[in-house]
Amino acid sequence: MLIPLLTTPPVPAGPPADSATGLAYALDTLVRIWRFELMTIEGNPLTVGSLIIFVVVLILGAWLARLLSRGVSSGLVRRFHVNEGPAATIRALLFYLLLAVVFVFSLQIINVPLTIFAVAGGALAIGIGFGSQNVVNNFISGLILLVERPVRVGDIIEVDGLQGIVREIGPRSTRVVTGDNVDVVIPNSAILQANIVNWTLGDDTVRAGVSVGVTYGSPVREVETTLLDAAAAHERILREPPPVVLFEDFGDNALLFRLYFWVRIRRPFERRRVESDLRFDIDDRMRAKGITIAFPQRDVHLDTLKPLDVRLLHPDTPVRKP
Known part of the structure; x- marks a missing residue:
């Protein structure tokens, strides 16, 4: 009670005159x-x-x-x-x-x-x-994150298009550092309620891929060998599981291939770095073998009732208007 x-x-009426008292x-x-x-x-x-x-x-x-x-x-x-x-x-x-x-x-x-x-x-x-609904909600969510551990310190996560490394899980919020070294503070309740991609929850091995299109008439088996050689030459690409090349489709402008491979990542930018290295190497190998990487193009067909009147004129010749 x-x-x-x-x-x-109670306070005395006033201090005595002398210093000791x-x-x-x-x-x-x-x-x-x-x-x-x-x-x-x-x-x-x-x-x-x-x-x-x-x-x-x-x-x-x-x-x-x-x-x-x-x-x-x-x-x-x-x-x-x-x-x-x-x-x-x-x-x-x-x-x-x-x-x-x-x-x-x-x-x-x-x-x-x-x-x-x-x-x-x-x-x-x-x-x-x-x-204090939000404060208590975030605190309880932080305890759930610490006990259940769907997200851990050091994990690479992606939430609402934002990708980064979890640096700290606090009582109210979680701090994530992006690839641009920007600190983003996310409320703990938002992490539990959102759909999160955790790239390293089970382990740090992820699959990546590089797509390439070659012109029609290119030797497709040679293209497959070239892509596998480029993957084998990169030191960051794992040998197990082995890289795989798939002939994915006959595209509008190219024969479409995709190289799949596995890498270990510690930072969000590492996977993109490996993919970039492969594109440089693939372009060099294709040029050396005379294989042309396709680009978008269009064929125009004219259907007329009579033959077209085509003339070659000198630049100085005046053009007669119809």
């Missing part, structure tokens, strides 16, 4: 303020001093909790070679656990029983429900 005390601390007067005033009762909680007085102690212990405890959680996470990475994603999850969960312990310990120091939250919990829940 909370019993607020509306009385003010003046210092005693100042100390006595500070002690009176320190011991001033703000309210009574189930028979336990809550004074200004105990409130200050609570705040100081809570701040120091939060700092120590963050320091300890980071130390444990770094130790797991160094000694047990734990990946960055699981280490970040352990760090966040350990921090929240230690913070809860510090909060309970701080309440015990100032003699505030935990049973008070049974009464205040209902009012607090109503206030949170109406005034």
Whole structure:
């Protein structure tokens, strides 16, 4: 039961004249303020001093909790070679656990029983429900991300056309760094509700591809060999699974081929870099073998009732208008 005390601390009428007694007067005033009762909680007085102690212990405890959680996470990475994603999850969960312990310990120091939250919990829940829906939603979503781990620190994800590396999963939001080194902050609830492509959830091996079209009449088997040779010459392309060339279609302007291959990626730009390298190499190999890469073209057929009258005129010859 909370019993607020509306009385003010008694203050002496004025400081004595001499300095020694003046210092005693100042100390006595500070002690009176320190011991001033703000309210009574189930028979336990809550004074200004105990409130200050609570705040100081809570701040120091939060700092120590963050320091300890980071130390444990770094130790797991160094000694047990734990990946960055699981280490970040352990760090966040350990921090929240230690913070809860510090909060309970701080309440015990100032003699505030935990049973008070049974009464205040209902009012607090109503206030949170109406005034902090987004904050609570994002916090709970962050806990789900840390426990279920559909997205981990270090993963390459794509959400709403944005691709980048997950750098941090916080209590309210997740920080993603794009290939342009731009930090994008995404609310945790948005990540759970959106359709996310996680390129490295299972492993960091992904399939990529390069399309090429050659002119009609080109030796198709030679084209296949050229594409496979280009893939075999690139050091970043995996040998298993092996690259594959598919003759995909007879296009309007070209015979369409596509080279499929597998690479390991650590950053979003790496896959595009490998594809670019292959296009350069394929163009050089096609030129060396005399194979022409097709380009869009149109054939125009004229259907007339009589032969066309075609004349070759000198540039200086005047043109007679019909």
